[in-house]
Amino acid sequence: MSDTNLKVRVIPCLDVKDGRIVKGVNFVDLVDAGDPVEAAGAYDAAGADELCFLDITASTENRGTLLDLVRRTAERCFMPLTVGGGVRTAEDVRTLLRAGADKASFNTAAVANPDVVGEAASRFGAQCIVVAIDAKRVADGRWEIFTHGGTRPTEIDAVAFAKDMEKRGAGEILLTSMDRDGTRDGYDLALTRAVADAVGIPVIASGGVGTIDHLVAGVKEGHASAVLAASVFHFGVFSVGEAKARMAEAGIPVRL
Amino acid sequence: MTTVIVDYQSGNLHSAEKSFVRMAAETGSGRVIVSSDPEAVLAADRIVLPGVGAFADCRNGLMAVPGLFEAIRRRVIDEEAPFLGICVGSQMMASVGTEDGETPGFGWIPGRVVRIKPGSGGIKVPHMGWNALELRATHPVLEGIEPGDHAYFVHSYHVVPEHEEHLLATVQHGGPVTAVIGRDNIVGTQFHPEKSQATGLRLIANFLRWRP
Numbered sequence: 001m002s003d004t005n006l007k008v009r010v011i012p013c014l015d016v017k018d019g020r021i022v023k024g025v026n027f028v029d030l031v032d033a034g035d036p037v038e039a040a041g042a043y044d045a046a047g048a049d050e051l052c053f054l055d056i057t058a059s060t061e062n063r064g065t066l067l068d069l070v071r072r073t074a075e076r077c078f079m080p081l082t083v084g085g086g087v088r089t090a091e092d093v094r095t096l097l098r099a100g101a102d103k104a105s106f107n108t109a110a111v112a113n114p115d116v117v118g119e120a121a122s123r124f125g126a127q128c129i130v131v132a133i134d135a136k137r138v139a140d141g142r143w144e145i146f147t148h149g150g151t152r153p154t155e156i157d158a159v160a161f162a163k164d165m166e167k168r169g170a171g172e173i174l175l176t177s178m179d180r181d182g183t184r185d186g187y188d189l190a191l192t193r194a195v196a197d198a199v200g201i202p203v204i205a206s207g208g209v210g211t212i213d214h215l216v217a218g219v220k221e222g223h224a225s226a227v228l229a230a231s232v233f234h235f236g237v238f239s240v241g242e243a244k245a246r247m248a249e250a251g252i253p254v255r256l
Numbered sequence: 257m258t259t260v261i262v263d264y265q266s267g268n269l270h271s272a273e274k275s276f277v278r279m280a281a282e283t284g285s286g287r288v289i290v291s292s293d294p295e296a297v298l299a300a301d302r303i304v305l306p307g308v309g310a311f312a313d314c315r316n317g318l319m320a321v322p323g324l325f326e327a328i329r330r331r332v333i334d335e336e337a338p339f340l341g342i343c344v345g346s347q348m349m350a351s352v353g354t355e356d357g358e359t360p361g362f363g364w365i366p367g368r369v370v371r372i373k374p375g376s377g378g379i380k381v382p383h384m385g386w387n388a389l390e391l392r393a394t395h396p397v398l399e400g401i402e403p404g405d406h407a408y409f410v411h412s413y414h415v416v417p418e419h420e421e422h423l424l425a426t427v428q429h430g431g432p433v434t435a436v437i438g439r440d441n442i443v444g445t446q447f448h449p450e451k452s453q454a455t456g457l458r459l460i461a462n463f464l465r466w467r468p
Contacts, residue, residue, distance in 0.1 A: 004379055005388040005428040007406065044453070049386055074270045080408055080451050097308075100270040102410070102451065125309035127382045127410040171382045171410075202380045225380055255386040255406045 007255040008219050009049035009226035010243055011204060012233040014039055016085075017057045019065040021234065037072045039234070044077040046240040049255060051077065052174075052228060054105075055085030056149070067099045074100025084132050084174070090120040097124060105130035105174055108147040111154055111161075114168060121169025126201075131165040132174040133158055135191055143177075143191050150178040158191065159198050166199045173199060174228070177207040184210025184232070192222030204228050212238055212246045219252050257286030259464065260300035262328065262345075264292055264318045266307050272342070275450040276304065276464070279457055285464035294327035302464065303328060303337055307344030311353030311369055311413065314344045315361070332442060333364070339442040340397075340463050343411060346437065346444025350415045365437050365444070367417035372433060379430035382412045387427035387447075389435055389455075395424050397443050397462045398436065405455045407435065407447035414446055441468040 014021050014036050021034050040051055051073070055066045063086065070083055083096050084105030093104040110117050110131050121129045134150050135143040135158035143158040162173050175195050177188035187205045196203040202225035205218035209229035218227045232238060244254040259280060261272055269290050276288040289296060297303060305328065307314040318325055332339040341349050353359040353369040361369065374381040386406040391398060409427070414434040417423050424443070425436035437444045443463070449456035 003428065003430055006383065006409075007386045007388075009385045071270065075274045078271060078275050078450055078453055078456060080410070080448075098270075102271075122310070123313070125313075126412060127384065128308065171412075172384060200374045200380060201382065202384050223378070225378075226385065 005253070007049070007253050008224075008247065009204075010215070010240055010247075010254065011050045011052050011226055011228040012043045012048050012240065013052040013054055013206070013228050013230040015054050015056050015230060016066065016069065017055075018062055019069055022056065034234075036069055037076065040073045040077050043233070043240060044079050047244065047255070048079065048240045049226070050080040050082060052082045052084070055083065057085070067095065070096060070099040070101050082130055084130065089116060090123050093120045093124055093129070097128060103128045103130050103172070105132045107132040107134070110165060111145060111147050111156065114164065117165055117170055118168040121171070126169045126171035129170050130172045130174050131162075131170040132176065133162060133195070134176045134178050136178040137188065137191065141190070141194070143194070146178055150181070159194050162195045162199050166201050170201060172202045172204065174204045174206060180208025181206075182231075183208050186210060186214035187218045187222055189217055189222045192218060192224050196223035196225070202226060210237070212243050215243055216247055216250045216252060219247070220250070257301045258299065259285065259288045259302040259304060260296050261288065261290045261304045261306065262292065262297065262324070263290050264321050264324065266309060266314050266317055266344070269306060272304070272306050272450040275457060275460055279461040280464055283461050283464050292321050292324060294323035297324065297327040297331055300331065301337060302340075303331055304340045304342065305345035305348070306342045307346075307348060309344060311344055311347055311355040312357070312359040315348055315353070315359055318348070329362070336441045336468070338463065338466050338468055341442070341444035342450070343446060343448060346446055347413065347415055349437065349442065349444050350417070353413070355413050364442055365415065365417055365422050365439065366419060367415050367422070369413050369415050371413050373430055382410060383429045383433060384410045387429060387433075390426045390428070390432075391424070392426060393421070393424045395436075395438060395443070396466045396468075397438070397459060398424065399462050400458055401455060407445075407449070407452040407455055409447045411446060415444070
């Protein structure tokens, strides 16, 4: 991170279902943890660098609920907001941006139809196109992409896919280890580093945070540009402020 | 007093509108409207031009609204109304954009819009996130903003002004990256004040109070 004053971002992620916050442990056992707009306001005040909403309902009927949520959040929080889940077309991106999201995140759709990433990037700019990659370790130094909430293997190599997405115009990679998600055992650092070192766009580490040291390791060992966590923040294991203070002590540039 | 945020279908104006409405109320700066109507621009006391996406798309979108750019030009250049460009809205003040081929800008700030060079040592492009401002000049719009205050950036291109005096603030990202440009009654921020929490709201309030 030489020659830049850009700070490492700390991003709380709100998993949202039917307009309420949930956090899955390995994507099952959902626990209701409150109102997303309230939580967004609290994270804004706490110094979070960005927010991420992940709509795990992702059903067409409930899309209006999500858009309303995005709209109400953008009215209250003057900070960047990424929204993922159910983003399938460039038109979906447009709808989210119009509602007040700053970035939209493709997941399964980018695997099924990679061209949509290029189309959306050329219409709205790479800066607002995030590609979420859910990867599982399949061998030493090899990770495969899984779709549909981590249930469906694709035999696509995660690192090669990330490079392809960058070429097509993605502005950022949100990288989740399916092995670690919900475990609180820490990020898959080898996976994070393999992807972060392979692409020239920012990589957000995700999946498995249990301690602040995991955030530090995600940056120092994983080479992530940003660190994302959900339940540790929602359930108050530590605060955004505590995380940033410790990261700063560890020599990581953060916005205090 | 009226501030118009120019809408030419370039993405999300929701946060911009809310942040300007809030700071207009706090500073007693009248009303804020979002409009693509040239008449509204001609009647406005202050003009804000946002812009996200690619340079050429923004410019083409703006020029596609009949009479809109001419209204902006007349108010800002002929009649010297205070003007704030945000992100690509700021980049368009330059002479030429170089994203997907060369596209002319407004030519208000001589200079080119060029891609940030991704370097070694963890320099990633897009330049995305919070960076610490370096102030190159004092300016009423930057009042109360200290060197090292953070602003939120998300972009791959930036304006390189021909004249040093048009460069008001920079950040470091593989070399100096333009953060704020301006001259006379016009300023532009590469970062998003509407997304930059307290620092951004302060800049917006300063702009609403600014009497160049």
